[in-house]
Each structure stands twice: as C-alpha cells, then as structure tokens.
Amino acid sequence: MAKFNIYGESVQIKRINLEKVNLLGFYSADDKAITICSTLKGDAFRRTMIHEVVHAIMEIQGWSQTSFVGDLQELICEHISTALCDNFDIKKITRKR
Helix, strand or coil, X not given: CEEEEECCEEEEEEEECCHHHCXXXXXECCCCEEEEECCCCHHXXXXXXXXXXXXXXXXXXXHHHCCCCHXXXXXXXXXXXXXXXXXXXXXXCCCCC
C-alpha cells in the first residue's frame, strides 16, 4: 500500500475492485486513505486519483466543514482533475522519493 503526504498528513492509497458498489474511488477522512477501483487504468485512473486527492486536500484543510459540500465539492474536484489531465501530459503518477 502506497502512502504520501498532504499538508503533513500521511494518506494511504488503496486499490480495491469497487465495481459492485459502482464507485471509481473515494477518500475516507477516518482512515486517511484514498481508495481507487483496481480495474481503472490509464486516463481513468489518473483523473480519479487527482479527483480524490482534491477531496483529501479539502478535508485536511477543513473545507469540507464549510459551504464546499456535496455537489459543489464534487464539481470542484471533477473540474480540477479534468483541467489537469486535459492540459498537462500526465502519463504516469508516481510518488516523489
């Protein structure tokens, strides 16, 4: 299981098949973990990973306790992941050593 830091918080990355629950990924604040569907590859994996990292940032920075909740938070995460993937050559997501 990989880990990385967001503003000093250690966050785990898990790969689990989420197809039966119809999810691509999610961030759990309780577990400090991002779970990504293990069947996602390529662009779908990158977009979902970035989307969930933005959720983690919002939670760690306390934004989830403000007006950035529900649908608005989903829209922000989706637009950021789309903008990054559409405009930058993000072919591989690897952790900085």
